[in-house]
Amino acid sequence: MRRQFLWSALAAAALGAIAPAALAQPGWPSKPIRVVLSFPPGGPTDIVMRVAAEKMQADFRQPIVIENKPGAGGNLAAAEVARAAADGHTWLWSTDTVFSVNPHVYPRLGFKPQDLVPVTLASAFSQTLVCNPAAGVRTLPELLKKARATRLSYASGGNGVPGHLAMELLLASTGVDMDHVPYKGPALAVQDVIGGVLPCGFLAGPTVLPHVRSGRLLALAVSGARRSPVLPEVPTVAEAGVAGFDATFFTGLSAPRGTPDEVQQRFRDSLARALKDPAVVEKLKLTDQEVVSSTPAQARLTLEQVSTKWGAVARKIGLQQD
Numbered sequence: 001m002r003r004q005f006l007w008s009a010l011a012a013a014a015l016g017a018i019a020p021a022a023l024a025q026p027g028w029p030s031k032p033i034r035v036v037l038s039f040p041p042g043g044p045t046d047i048v049m050r051v052a053a054e055k056m057q058a059d060f061r062q063p064i065v066i067e068n069k070p071g072a073g074g075n076l077a078a079a080e081v082a083r084a085a086a087d088g089h090t091w092l093w094s095t096d097t098v099f100s101v102n103p104h105v106y107p108r109l110g111f112k113p114q115d116l117v118p119v120t121l122a123s124a125f126s127q128t129l130v131c132n133p134a135a136g137v138r139t140l141p142e143l144l145k146k147a148r149a150t151r152l153s154y155a156s157g158g159n160g161v162p163g164h165l166a167m168e169l170l171l172a173s174t175g176v177d178m179d180h181v182p183y184k185g186p187a188l189a190v191q192d193v194i195g196g197v198l199p200c201g202f203l204a205g206p207t208v209l210p211h212v213r214s215g216r217l218l219a220l221a222v223s224g225a226r227r228s229p230v231l232p233e234v235p236t237v238a239e240a241g242v243a244g245f246d247a248t249f250f251t252g253l254s255a256p257r258g259t260p261d262e263v264q265q266r267f268r269d270s271l272a273r274a275l276k277d278p279a280v281v282e283k284l285k286l287t288d289q290e291v292v293s294s295t296p297a298q299a300r301l302t303l304e305q306v307s308t309k310w311g312a313v314a315r316k317i318g319l320q321q322d
Contacts (some may be wrong), residue, residue: 028088028263029062036067036081038074038094044206044287045251048123049093051283055274059266072110073160073321074098078254079111086258088267092116096250097162100307104314105160105321114257118299120268121252122275123289126224127166128205128231130190130217135199140221140240143200144176153179155193155201157186160319163202166223166247168313170202173242193217205230205288223247229285250292250306252299264296 035053039046046068053064069077074094084090092098103113129140137143146152156164159182171178181198183189186207193201194216201208205228211217212231219234225246227236237245253271255264272293274280284291294302313319 028260028266029060031089032063032065033060033088033267034065034067034084034090035093036069036077036090038070038077038092038098039068040070041068044125044204044289045093045095045123048251048280048284048287048289051280052271052274052277055277055280056270059270059273073102073106075102075106075110078109078113078116081254081256082111082115084256086256086260088255088259088263090256091119091267092254093122094252094254095162096121096252096303096306097160097165097310099254099303101160101165101310101314102321103307104311105319107320116254117257117259117264118296118303119253119255119264120271120296121250121292121294121299121302122271123251123284124224124248124292125162125251125287125289126205126222126226126228126236126248127163127202128208128212128222128228128234128288129167129170129200129202129220129237130193130208130212131200131220132193132196132198133215133218134196137199137220138218140235140237140242143220144174147176147178151177151179152200153181153198155181155183155189155198155203157189157203158182158184160314160321161186162223162247162249163189163204165310165313167202168317169247169309170223170237170242170245172313172316173245190217206286209288224249226290228288229290230288250302251289252294268296 057064069080078098081090081092131137186203189201190207192198209230212219221235221237221240222228275291275293
């Protein structure tokens, strides 16, 4: 019931956001624009937003201030923006999991999802399944075969993060069981897979890329529907034999409910132009992301679809966060 309420609210907001643009909101922006990020500084999605913001500032003649507020799976940043005035001066930059996963797994979100509206999905990214060479598997079918014969464990960057969700969807799709070992971030997980503490992990592409290139890790598959721009030689899970598998994740922009439609469109259009800049496209590619740049209606539909998928996974594994 909670999910139905969430998406009916988001649907209504998104339909309003695609109304024909009026003239620019008088006086907007009248002060610096805040973009609150649900990630720590220095990560791939943080870097991309900062590069895009540099391009966008010329459109508004006001500085765009990036504020990192990580924690609680993105809920802290979402709560900050949900409480902000709906005047176009505060925006949320987050992964889709704030809307597609968190309502299923956090009994107390700290904000009302209906107080935020999707403005655009900006980029798509995958997770990369890697193994220590000593694990003795070089392909996804070999890993699944070994996991059926011997109880294996896998690492992720934490409970409910994209790598955890991608692996649990894979296990559910193949009827295989593996034990999950969550870490406080992908960097620690990668080090233990390299060290042989755990045989495998489903982890962020940029984190594992240098170790795949050096031969310390073997990349078996990527989780999305398309191959990774940084590891084009690595098959998708679907190409490796699990038909129909797709665990694509997204970054996106949201706003407080009530933010004027024309302001949303101006900011969305500016972001879309920035994301098409060759320098930004290259930065996205290096961080294993591809430009999406959707309309609000497309964002709402995609979020609804992935919420259904990840809600089923969360219920299957009994995923709950404090």
